[in-house]
Amino acid sequence: xKIALLSDIHSNIQALHACLADARAxxxxxxxxxxxxxxxxxxxxxxxxxxIEHVAEGAIAVRGNHDEAIYSNSIYMNDSAMTAIEYxxxxxxxxxTLFLRTLPMLVREGTCCFVHASxxxxxxxxxxxxxxxxxxxxxxxxxxxxxxxxxxxxxxxFGAPGAKMTLFRPTPGIAVPVPSHRRWVALIGSVGQPRDRxxxxxxxxxxxxxxxxxxxxxxxxxxxTAARIREAGLPESIAYRIEHGF
Amino acid sequence: MASDIDMNTLKTMAPGSEIDGFxxxxxLRAGGTAFLFRVEAINRPDIDFPLVMKVPMVGRDQPQxxxxxxxTEAMILPALHGPHVPRFVASGSLERNPHLTxxxxxxxxxxxxxxxxxxxxxxxxxxxxxxxxxxxxxxxxNVIHHDLKPDxxxxxxxxxxxxxxxxxxxxxxxxxLLAEEKRFAAGSAPYVSPEQLSxxxxxxxxxxxxxxxxxxxxxxxKLPFGAPETLNAMxxxxxxxxxxxxxRVADVPPWLQEIVLRCLEPEPDAxxxxxxxxxxxxxxxxxxxxxxxxxxxxxxxxxxxxxxxxRSRDERRQLQRKPQVLVSQSPVIMVAVDTSHPxxxxxxxxxxxxxxxxxxxxEFRLICVSAIRSASxxxxxxxxxxxxxxxxxxxxxxxxxxxxxxLPAQRVSLHVLESGDPAATLLDFAKSNNVDLIVxxxxxxxxxxxxxWRSVASSVTANAHCSVHVVRVPSRPRADWESTxxxxxxxx
Numbered sequence: 001x002k003i004a005l006l007s008d009i010h011s012n013i014q015a016l017h018a019c020l021a022d023a024r025a026x027x028x029x030x031x032x033x034x035x036x037x038x039x040x041x042x043x044x045x046x047x048x049x050x051x052i053e054h055v056a057e058g059a060i061a062v063r064g065n066h067d068e069a070i071y072s073n074s075i076y077m078n079d080s081a082m083t084a085i086e087y088x089x090x091x092x093x094x095x096x097t098l099f100l101r102t103l104p105m106l107v108r109e110g111t112c113c114f115v116h117a118s119x120x121x122x123x124x125x126x127x128x129x130x131x132x133x134x135x136x137x138x139x140x141x142x143x144x145x146x147x148x149x150x151x152x153x154x155x156x157x158f159g160a161p162g163a164k165m166t167l168f169r170p171t172p173g174i175a176v177p178v179p180s181h182r183r184w185v186a187l188i189g190s191v192g193q194p195r196d197r198x199x200x201x202x203x204x205x206x207x208x209x210x211x212x213x214x215x216x217x218x219x220x221x222x223x224x225t226a227a228r229i230r231e232a233g234l235p236e237s238i239a240y241r242i243e244h245g246f
Numbered sequence: 247m248a249s250d251i252d253m254n255t256l257k258t259m260a261p262g263s264e265i266d267g268f269x270x271x272x273x274l275r276a277g278g279t280a281f282l283f284r285v286e287a288i289n290r291p292d293i294d295f296p297l298v299m300k301v302p303m304v305g306r307d308q309p310q311x312x313x314x315x316x317x318t319e320a321m322i323l324p325a326l327h328g329p330h331v332p333r334f335v336a337s338g339s340l341e342r343n344p345h346l347t348x349x350x351x352x353x354x355x356x357x358x359x360x361x362x363x364x365x366x367x368x369x370x371x372x373x374x375x376x377x378x379x380x381x382x383x384x385x386x387x388n389v390i391h392h393d394l395k396p397d398x399x400x401x402x403x404x405x406x407x408x409x410x411x412x413x414x415x416x417x418x419x420x421x422x423l424l425a426e427e428k429r430f431a432a433g434s435a436p437y438v439s440p441e442q443l444s445x446x447x448x449x450x451x452x453x454x455x456x457x458x459x460x461x462x463x464x465x466x467x468k469l470p471f472g473a474p475e476t477l478n479a480m481x482x483x484x485x486x487x488x489x490x491x492x493x494r495v496a497d498v499p500p501w502l503q504e505i506v507l508r509c510l511e512p513e514p515d516a517x518x519x520x521x522x523x524x525x526x527x528x529x530x531x532x533x534x535x536x537x538x539x540x541x542x543x544x545x546x547x548x549x550x551x552x553x554x555x556x557r558s559r560d561e562r563r564q565l566q567r568k569p570q571v572l573v574s575q576s577p578v579i580m581v582a583v584d585t586s587h588p589x590x591x592x593x594x595x596x597x598x599x600x601x602x603x604x605x606x607x608x609e610f611r612l613i614c615v616s617a618i619r620s621a622s623x624x625x626x627x628x629x630x631x632x633x634x635x636x637x638x639x640x641x642x643x644x645x646x647x648x649x650x651x652x653l654p655a656q657r658v659s660l661h662v663l664e665s666g667d668p669a670a671t672l673l674d675f676a677k678s679n680n681v682d683l684i685v686x687x688x689x690x691x692x693x694x695x696x697x698x699w700r701s702v703a704s705s706v707t708a709n710a711h712c713s714v715h716v717v718r719v720p721s722r723p724r725a726d727w728e729s730t731x732x733x734x735x736x737x738x
Binding site: 156166179180 | 317324
């Protein structure tokens with residue numbers, strides 16, 4: 001089975017549509033959405049509706065820190081991010097907010113574990129920014145394949161069970177073998193706000209039959225997204241990020 | 247002593263038993279770290295070739311390297327294709343039924359062939375070029391073998407070399423399981439490159455070194471650095487040069503010594519940059535530019551070796567490039583020059599184009615070919631590449647054609663090919679020399695006198711295995727092409 005993993009969509013409906021279309025063209029069987037559907041961008045309602053529709057059809061979805069910030073004041077945000085959260089709180093309907101509230105923190109299925117930030121202290125949303133952080137995540141997830149978003153970059157940590165992990169930088173479009181006797185922590189990239197100086201939307205495909213991961217990058221009209229952000233009166237720095245993938 | 251697990255594995259693998267959709271026929275041999283079985287696929291009519299199943303020795307007594315090697319091969323082999331690797335068929339998971347099943351390649355093992363070394367030069371060239379083609383094909387697929395040695399090469403009946411055992415290999419786009427296990431990461435002692443000893447895993451030119459060591463062995467019957475058993479003894483290759491092949495076997499021609507010693511340079515930058523260039527030089531000995539390497543009769547002087555040793559102590563200047571990047575930065579470019587019509591208007595733009603292409607790539611090889619209609623084909627109708635009178639005339643014209651471009655002599659070679667079918671000859675020559683780009687003139691719109699150009703250009707463009715750059719004479723020629731100072735002076 002081929003499963004498409006999408007995370008950190010951040011109210012960017014254009015990027016989401018581009019990634020979904022790309023994934024369908026690659027014949028994926030299922031979708032998993034790893035949180036941060038809202039925040040930053042101009043179209044949180046459209047994005048949440050899209051996720052609700054997919055979940056109704058059997059997709060997996062877990063909660064991100066931006067999703068939690070919609071209904072909770074305990075999540076720390078910088079000023080521009082907070083401005084966008086305030087905007088989303090106004091735009092989202094009660095039903096959409098309720099959907100975000102009901103999202104699970106973490107889902108395990110087969111050889112896979114799906115979580116927004118890290119399986120270790122998932123509710124604190126720690127960043128996997130080192131091999132040891134990846135190892136902590138793999139130890140808690142206890143599955144061969146762990147998928148996370150949150151860092152807005154496509155990276156792959158790997159190691160023997162219990163051993164220290166090694167960082168690997170995947171090349172987009174290459175099916176990387178990820179045999180299940182090892183531990184793999186995949187940071188699947190960001191659909192709606194990439195931060196590696198490449199504005200293309202990022203998502204990842206896991207093929208559970210072949211045990212491969214393909215890290216994908218998809219072009220879309222990111223200038224239109226930036227224009228929407230400015231039009232909605234959101235901070236200029238957010239629009240700039242979309243334009244530069246930065 | 248084998249562990250319990252190994253004994254169990256062996257018991258379940260008696261002839262006739264079935265594993266993961268394959269039936270065991272018989273046991274071939276136990277390799278260093280794996281058992282090999284001849285197997286047949288059950289209910290797989292699509293598989294019409296013999297199969298071998300490799301089962302790793304797993305267990306507490308087994309070194310970790312055998313398992314990592316198995317994992318590495320199971321990751322890389324399925325990603326490879328072409329005639330130079332065994333066809334991958336299936337693999338089992340390491341926890342449940344570890345195996346790797348692939349084509350059982352028929353042919354002669356290079357190990358057996360090498361046992362008869364020193365071999366005649368013609369045979370060394372044939373085997374060396376076949377092996378270089380295989381290495382190049384691997385590098386084009388972004389993989390470095392890291393353990394080239396006669397044990398790991400089969401020569402098919404048609405002369406094609408097939409590389410086996412990817413347990414030490416590195417794929418530029420896959421996680422490197424051996425990167426964290428540097429103590430295992432070096433290949434086999436007699437063939438391993440100096441940079442591998444220092445832990446490098448990402449330089450395709452490591453394979454060029456091993457290729458040189460194998461050709462050395464085929465030509466002399468000796469190993470260039472012996473078969474050292476300790477890491478320290480292996481490290482002398484960081485600075486020591488091997489005994490020159492001609493000092494071992496006087497029949498080795500200087501050009502072959504030049505090729506072998508260039509492959510065995512301690513510094514990767516000083517070696518051939520791609521295996522395609524090695525294959526090319528082996529196949530065209532008259533085009534090999536001889537340096538003092540070719541006539542060396544003993545190891546380098548103490549002072550030279552000391553200098554190299556001193557330099558090797560420093561941080562190695564590693565300009566590592568992924569295999570495909572290195573291959574694409576070291577293109578083999580073939581330009582077809584019509585030496586039968588020296589006054590043709592196409593020559594100027596063709597020269598200008600070649601100059602542009604050469605300026606883009608530091609490590610290019612330029613093959614200048616003139617395909618001439620032969621005055622008299624030999625009986626077999628084949629192509630003669632000898633220096634007949636006609637050949638000489640065209641060779642001189644070729645040299646005059648390329649000379650104004652002032653390209654380094656070691657990057658350029660000249661070939662006059664006689665044939666009844668120039669297009670087919672150009673295509674064959676391009677393919678067998680791993681050419682990456684063919685440059686040739688376009689037919690002019692109203693051309694009757696030079697009609698063969700039309701057919702040659704279109705046939706080559708339609709049938710080439712690589713890219714083709716077709717050069718047209720513009721309707722308004724550039725001013726600098728009209729000048730007597732053609733080609734235009736180089737820009738600063």
